[in-house]
Amino acid sequence: MIPKTVALVGTFDTKGEEFCFLRDQIESAGLRTLMIDVGVLDSPEFTVGISQAEVAAAAKEDLAALRAERDRGRSVTVMALGARVILLRLFAQGAIHGVVSLGGSAGTSIATAAMRELPYGFPKLMVSTLASGDTKPYVGTRDICMMPSVLDISGLNRVSRRILSNAAGAICGMVAAEPADALGEKPAIAATMFGVTTPCVTAARRIFEQRGYEVLVFHATGAGGQAMEQLIADGAIRAVLDITTTELADELVGGVMTAGPHRLEAAGSKGIPQLVCPGAIDMVNFGPAETVSAHFRNRHLYVHNPTVTLMRTTPDECAEIGRMTATKLNHAAGPVTVLIPLQGVSALDKAGMPFYSQAALNAYRHALKAALSPAIRLVELDAHINDESFSLAAVDLLLESLAAASTETSTAQVL
Numbered sequence: 001m002i003p004k005t006v007a008l009v010g011t012f013d014t015k016g017e018e019f020c021f022l023r024d025q026i027e028s029a030g031l032r033t034l035m036i037d038v039g040v041l042d043s044p045e046f047t048v049g050i051s052q053a054e055v056a057a058a059a060k061e062d063l064a065a066l067r068a069e070r071d072r073g074r075s076v077t078v079m080a081l082g083a084r085v086i087l088l089r090l091f092a093q094g095a096i097h098g099v100v101s102l103g104g105s106a107g108t109s110i111a112t113a114a115m116r117e118l119p120y121g122f123p124k125l126m127v128s129t130l131a132s133g134d135t136k137p138y139v140g141t142r143d144i145c146m147m148p149s150v151l152d153i154s155g156l157n158r159v160s161r162r163i164l165s166n167a168a169g170a171i172c173g174m175v176a177a178e179p180a181d182a183l184g185e186k187p188a189i190a191a192t193m194f195g196v197t198t199p200c201v202t203a204a205r206r207i208f209e210q211r212g213y214e215v216l217v218f219h220a221t222g223a224g225g226q227a228m229e230q231l232i233a234d235g236a237i238r239a240v241l242d243i244t245t246t247e248l249a250d251e252l253v254g255g256v257m258t259a260g261p262h263r264l265e266a267a268g269s270k271g272i273p274q275l276v277c278p279g280a281i282d283m284v285n286f287g288p289a290e291t292v293s294a295h296f297r298n299r300h301l302y303v304h305n306p307t308v309t310l311m312r313t314t315p316d317e318c319a320e321i322g323r324m325t326a327t328k329l330n331h332a333a334g335p336v337t338v339l340i341p342l343q344g345v346s347a348l349d350k351a352g353m354p355f356y357s358q359a360a361l362n363a364y365r366h367a368l369k370a371a372l373s374p375a376i377r378l379v380e381l382d383a384h385i386n387d388e389s390f391s392l393a394a395v396d397l398l399l400e401s402l403a404a405a406s407t408e409t410s411t412a413q414v415l
Contacts, residue, residue, distance in 0.1 A: 004097035004175050005032040007090065009083055009111045011103060012048060013039030015153055018102060018164065018220075020046060025168030031193040034096060036086060038079040040108045041069055055082035076106050083114035091118055098123035098175040100167060102153055105130060112138040119234060123174035127167045129153065140226040145170065152360060189398075190228050190237045192244040194220050196346035197279040201243050205393035211399070213238075220244040220280065225259030232266035232282040239402050241394065243385070246346075248321050249313050254293075255284035264325065265315035268332030273401035275337045275394055278331065278364055279385055280351040281309040281321050282357070302354050310348070312355045315363035322368035330373040335401040337377040339394055340365060343384040350384055 006026050010019050012035065023033045035048040038055050042062065056063040059082035066075055090096045099118070101111035108128040115124040116139075124144045131146040137144060145168055151159050189208055193201040205215040216231070218224040223249040231237055247259040267274040283302075286292045286309045292301065300312035313321070331337050340361075348355035365380070372378060379397065383390040 002033045003030055005095060006171055006175060007034045007036055007087065007096045007099040009036045009038055009087070009101045009114060011039035011107045011110070012037045012044040012046075013041035013052075015103065015107065016046065016214070017046045017156060017288065018153055018160065021156055021161065022100065022102065022168055029168065030170040031172055034090070035108070036083060038083050038107075040075045040079060047161070049085060054078075058082035058085040065131075072106070076109055080110040080113035083110055083118050086115055086215055087114045097132050098125075098171050100125045100127070101191060102127035102149065102164070102167070102172040104128070104153060104207065104341055107153075108138055112140075112322035114146055115144050116140050116142045118142070120231070120236075121179060123171060125167060125171045125174070127153075127163065136223070141223065141230045145174075145355055158369055186212060187238040188214045188216055188236060189239050189241055189288050190232060191215055191217045191241040192220045192225065192228065192279070193217050194244045194246055194280045194346070196283075196348055196404065197244045197385060199347075199386040200391050200394070201241070203388060204241060204243070204395050207392070207395045208241075215241075220246050220257070221285075222247055222257040222259050227261060229259070229266040232272070234269055235270070237267075237272060239398055239405075240267045241398055242267075242273070242276045243278035243394065244276055245276060245321075245325065246283060246285075248324055249281050249284050249317070252320055252324065253284045253311075253313065253317055255311075256287060257285040264328045265331075268329060268336070271334035273334070273335045273398060273405050274332070275339055275398040275401070276325065277339050277341070277385065277394065278321070278325070278345045278361075279362065280297075280346040281318060282313055282344075282346050282360065283357045284313060285310060302348065310355075312357070313360060315360045316355070318360040318364040319367035322364040323371045326368050326373075329376055330337060330371075332376075335377075335405055337379060337397045337401060338368065338372065339390075339397060340368075340378070340380045341385040341387075341390050342380055343383045343387070346387050347386060 010240055012019055026033050036050040037048045037052045053063040056066055059077045059078045110132050112126055120143055127147045127149050129149050129152055131148040143347045191201050208215050218228040247263050288307055289303055289309045292309055296311055302310045304310050344350040369412040381393055
């Protein structure tokens with residue numbers, strides 16, 4: 001059997017010694033390596049698989065001209081683009097089976113920008129001086145493993161050798177490991193959940209699993225919504241049970257759990273069936289109570305736990321969320337159903353609970369109806385979102401859309 005290959009992406013002009021050590025550790029474990037040089041200074045004294053000039057050329061730039069500019073920021077941007085193009089090409093060819101890098105701010109930015117383009121499940125490891133801080137700019141929504149280098153990456157010593165040996169072991173283990181279940185063996189349904197919508201999603205998930213589907217549940221914390229949208233865009237999802245659209249509230253009002261401006265768009269763009277509910281739109285998320293902006297201090301706040309403070313959305317805000325939802329769904333190329341629970345949208349939005357507001361829910365309903373395309377199915381159910389009857393209705397409606405979409409596909413193939 002031909003050994004699998006690990007790509008080493010790095011600035012070999014400044015960290016060649018460390019990369020050579022990492023390469024030797026990986027090869028001693030029986031794997032092959034491919035060195036991809038993303039530096040722009042002097043070329044290394046050792047042989048690499050893909051040179052600086054080739055990386056720059058992949059970004060449609062000339063290495064000599066790039067060096068002459070002496071613009072560090074532009075060099076990072078260019079080499080990140082080139083590395084991305086090369087890694088994607090190698091992956092498509094089946095020429096690499098994992099990727100590892102090590103670096104400081106520039107090396108981390110270049111390597112992780114390329115890693116983020118590779119699919120979920122493909123082994124990715126970044127040994128970085130930045131791994132103990134905020135890694136979101138580098139990881140994004142991908143499954144990149146960030147490993148703190150502890151020391152700056154500057155020479156080999158008793159600490160760095162151990163760290164790099166561990167890194168080699170980690171990437172070799174990931175490359176050698178056989179996946180327990182390949183993504184997509186069963187048709188996958190993406191679902192969104194918050195603590196306050198857990199009963200609904202849990203009940204629906206169990207029914208779908210009994211029907212032969214795999215349900216991927218995303219925590220609607222901003223990063224969760226972004227990850228779901230990315231997986232949908234990647235084509236890994238058959239349908240979406242979007243019970244919890246609370247991230248729209250954070251995007252509108254300024255909470256800390258926004259999924260960005262493109263939430264609720266990928267399913268429509270892919271044309272896959274989706275069922276959408278106003279789950280947890282009654283709340284905007286902030287951190288500890290003392291971190292809530294003075295601008296919101298007079299609003300209706302609820303301390304969910306020591307690290308999460310919730311703010312009740314107003315009727316006006318709920319109306320705007322309704323309009324946002326309609327505008328996004330109106331562009332969908334596939335079947336869409338909106339299901340509204342008339343007795344409340346979260347565990348806190350229920351008669352006798354702190355966020356209960358029929359006025360806010362009515363504002364959402366009226367604004368959504370006024371803006372929603374007649375082609376979109378709208379169902380209102382006299383139930384609470386966490387009632388069993390609501391979960392059953394959500395499942396039945398999405399299954400109807402799946403069946404209809406399957407019939408349309410079969411008919412199109414025949415024609």
